[in-house]
Amino acid sequence: MSKHRRKRARRQSSPTSREAAASLSNEGSSTSAAPAPLSRKDAKILEFNERYDVENKSHEEVLAAQLENWSSDVYDHFIMPPGIITTKTRDGTITVQYVFVCKSHIGPSSTAPTLTRAHHDDSTSNLVRHVDICKPDDAVAPAGKAINDFAHGSTYSKALFRYLLSLWIACRHRPFSIIEDPELIRIFRMLYAQVEIPSASTISRDIQEIFTLSQAHIAKLLQDFPGRLHLGLDGWTLPNVLSFLGVTVHYIEGAQMRTFILDFVKLAENHTGNYLTQELAKCLKLYGIDKKILGITGDNASNNDTLMAELELLLGGYFSMLTHIRCLAHILNLIVKAILSLFIMRRVQASSESDTGEDDLELYELQEEDDLDSSLATREFNDDGEPVPQTDDDLEVDAAREEADAMIIEEIMAEVEASEGGHRANIRVAQFAITKLTQLAKRIFHSPAIREDLRMACELCQIKPKQMIRFVATRWNSVSQAISRALYLRPALDTLLALPKYDKNNKKSLRRFKPSPEEWIVLEQLEPVLEMFLVATELISHSSQPLLHVVIPIIDKLTAELENVIANNNLVQAVRLAATRGIKVLNKYYSATDESIMYRLAILLHPRYKMAYFKKQKWPQDWIDTATDLLRQQWVTYYKPKATELQVVAAAAAQASTSAPGLASSASASAHRINKLFAEDDFDNTGTTTTGPMDPLEQYLSTPPMSCGDPILYWSGMLGIPGQPENQFARMALDFLSAPATSTDVERAFSRGSLTVTKRRHALSDESVRAATVLSSWANIPDIIPEAHIVSVFKGKSRRPKGAGIVSDDVPAGVEVIEVD
Incomplete structure (x- = not known):
């Protein structure tokens, strides 16, 4: 024992x-x-x-x-x-x-x-x-017995073995050469002495063939899908200078969100709107879905605006730029950048002003402090002070996006800086608060000795030991988390900085980074302002929930909160001025939602909101009438069934106006979080319920809002019996409500791609990168890869007679090579 x-x-x-x-x-x-x-x-x-x-x-x-x-x-x-x-x-x-x-x-x-x-x-x-x-x-099977003897009935198949090896290497981002590792070969031969192990070049070709065979299967699945599809777009440049346009596809099937990479489109020219349009149109036609696209989500770059306009012309009316969706996560990030711009002293300004005061010079010197280790400049650390594992993507910043963001922030600053001139002293205190906190966190992270002293200080203060969080340039909303952690650690930081070895009056001591009481007040008041953007970003960043219907409510909520901050005379002036910068950006993009029909129609098609949300927000009646007219136009043009089928659909719409047994109360976890954040947006069932006209849309709009946690579950229950004609009104609702509010899924795809293209794999071709990255996404969706068909194709190759072909690792690109036994 x-x-x-x-x-x-x-x-x-x-x-x-x-x-x-x-x-x-x-x-x-x-x-x-x-x-x-x-x-x-x-x-x-x-x-x-x-x-x-x-x-x-x-x-x-x-x-x-x-x-x-x-x-x-x-x-x-x-x-x-x-x-x-x-x-x-x-x-x-x-x-x-x-x-x-x-x-x-x-x-x-x-x-x-x-x-x-x-x-x-x-x-x-x-x-x-x-x-x-x-x-x-x-x-236990004796050594040397075939794999099927000790696997209780499973049989070795060369074709299946090749397929599974290829899938493993693609999905787990392994190098092709791993298949030739002597230790791995010994393991295979220990299990089955006659195992046939393909070469690295064969695995590379197999992955591309699996991708091609799966591509045809997925194209048919999407073509046969009865509803409309949505796309997410973003550009990506690899460390080996290859550029791709990442395209994700989104739709609802069986009350579940389906999200995966559609393709990685190689880009060989400058990323102009016209060129991106041409390449995207080719991709959609390749999959046969160029007439099925409803919404397209992307960041706020100007070339995306051009892409949407030209795509409408190129696809011949099957897509409209009125369904362009601007990535809400990017908008929230812009707002946070605008808020924080007040707390960062521009170095050009600091170095060029001839009348720079003593405080400005001190602040400028603090900002000029160099990293002790530049390789850790953007690293994140865990609570133990150890660097969190990162990919190449963590160190990579989209230069074009950052430049565009900077231009937007500069425009906002130019609008408000004249009115901020009388508050320079207050702004300077705020700038000192953020700068000191940044530099203090940096030095603690770089020194194991200081981290240990901070841990002991936490124990002395009887708080759970934690490490400070760095301000990471490549992570959205990291400043909010960093400030929250610093406020939690404040007693321990005071204890740490009071130690004699750190409390020295010189330019190398930690003492100079200790925030003053006034600076701590700034951090305490700034934290809740940033926290609400952090919560909003988390809410709209889940692949399982499209959440387009919460975009306008989130913007309304944030607008109200920022207005309260601006009007609150109890807050320090710097925080109020920062909120003013943030609301300028928020208003800019709130106005942009009027350019798309997607947001308003998603609100109207949510049984909990309908027109009541707009009325509660005191929208002018003509704005509400415009929104309902747009909904009627979509219904009549694309969804309204023939008169003979209208009675059945109207009955379903009438049921949708009252209840949906088993679905209305089955809200997902994300829906519960949204309901908690926007609790005041619940609506009473006030109004007059009428029998209404036979038209399902009018029947739906004529009834008051109803309790509904998850609209996807709700409308999925209204589609009808599988195999029978669908309720087209429910289909329209699902089509609009399934649009993604952000393009974060494309960015996640790029993060997976960076695991494939590492610093040691820069020689990978664009075909290999495309096949491996896309295949790893497809493998996460059940039954989307036609395994049986692919294995059958591989078996057919294995059965070819000897001498029918030769496997060579040095075959020129573009020449088809078939491996034979």
Whole structure:
């Protein structure tokens, strides 16, 4: 039994979690009675949460960290890693358990025993008891037996093996040459001595062939989809100077959002609007969906405006620039940049003004402080002060976008700087606050000794030890998180900077970066302003929820909040002036929503909003009439069924105006968060319910709003029985409500692409980059890759007679080579 005993990791020399828990429990004991001591179980859970940083890591990341400490050989008896199951209790608490599946009982004739264990429990007792009584279905296969002997019925297939190898390399961003690693080859031959391992060049060609075969299959799926499709666009330049236009496709199927990369379009010329239009049109025609596109989401670059206008002409009326969607995440980022522009002293201005005061010179010197290590200038660190793993994409900034953003900010600053002239002293205090915080965080991160001192200061102040967050240029809203963390750590920072070794009166001490009381007030008042943009960005950045219908409510909410900040005389002047800059950008893009029909129609087609939202926001009646007229135009032109079918659709619309059993209350997690943020946007069922005309749209508009958490679930339930003609009114609602509010999915695709094109793989061709990156996205969608057909094609090649072809790693590009046995 001793061989199964787990080797426990030696505890750190710092105070135990039990002691930390006690000190946390005693916090505030001077003003209230001491709370009851933690139970043994609660103390163990607290220790586990702290040790593995559960609050900031996913379940998979926590499990990966635990696996490094599981040294008992009892785990060899089970499939590793174990499965993860989560359960929500009545009080809303999420419990996490691991599922251990016995290796010895896997096969077609038996059910494998499973054991569960709480994720914080490191005991192996139950696992050991199972091993002691386990009776495998079959004895372990002797060495040299074929793979099917010990895999309980599975058979080796050269074609399937090649397919799975190619898929693994593409999806996990492995180099093609990994297939030639001697250790991996030994593993394959240990499992099956006659295994045929393809070469790296064969794997490269197989990935491209899988991509081509899947491309035809996906094209047919999209062509047969009964609704309209949406696109997300963004440009990307790789480290090896290849440029692509990333295109994602979005639609609703089975009440679920489907989002994946449609294609990576190679760009060989300057990214002008005309050139991007030509290349995008070719891509859409290649997939046969050029007549099915409804909305296109992209950033606010001027070439996207040109693209939308020219695409409307090129596609012959099947697309309208009135369905252009501006990426809300990019707009929110612009607003935050405008707000923060007040807190950053422009260096050109500082160095050119002849009457620069003493405070300005000091501020300028602080901003000129060089990084101690330029390679970490944009790194993010975790709570332990260690650099977070990053990809090439983390270090890469879209220069064209940044330049365009800077021009917009400059325009806003030119409008407001004249009115800010009388508040230079207040603005200077705010600039000192941000500059000091930036430099302080930088020095703490660069010094392990200071990080350790900060940890000890946290323990002295009886707060959970955490590290400061850097202001990362490539991460949106990082300033909000950095300020929040600094405010949390303020007692510990005061303690740290009071240490004699840091409290020196010279230009190299940390003391000069300590914010003054006035500067802390600026940070305290700025935090909630930035926090609401952070929350809004998180809400609209989920692939599973399109959220277009919340764009206007989010903008309205942010507008009201910024107006309150500007009017609040209790706030420091700098924060109010910063809010003024932010609202200038917000108003600029709020006006731009009038250029697209998508936002207003999404509001009208949400059963919870309809026209009542616009009325509550006090829109002029002619604006509301214009929105409903646009909706009628879309209905009549593209969706309204023939008169003989109208009665059935009208009945469904009438039901949609009252209730949808089982769907109206089934809001997703994201919907609940939105409802919480915009709780005041709930509408009463006021108004007159009428039988209405037979037209389904008029029937729908004539009834008051109703309770509806998730409009996608709601309208999906109204589509009708599968196999029968669809309810076209529900189809129209789903088409407009499924449009993405941001282009973040394209940016995520580029992040995956940067894992394929690393610093050591710059020689990859554009065909290889395209196939591997797109295939890795397709593999995440069930049944979208035609596995059986692809394996059949590979089998056909394997059956060709000897001598029908020769495999060569030096074949010129463009020449088809078929591998034979």
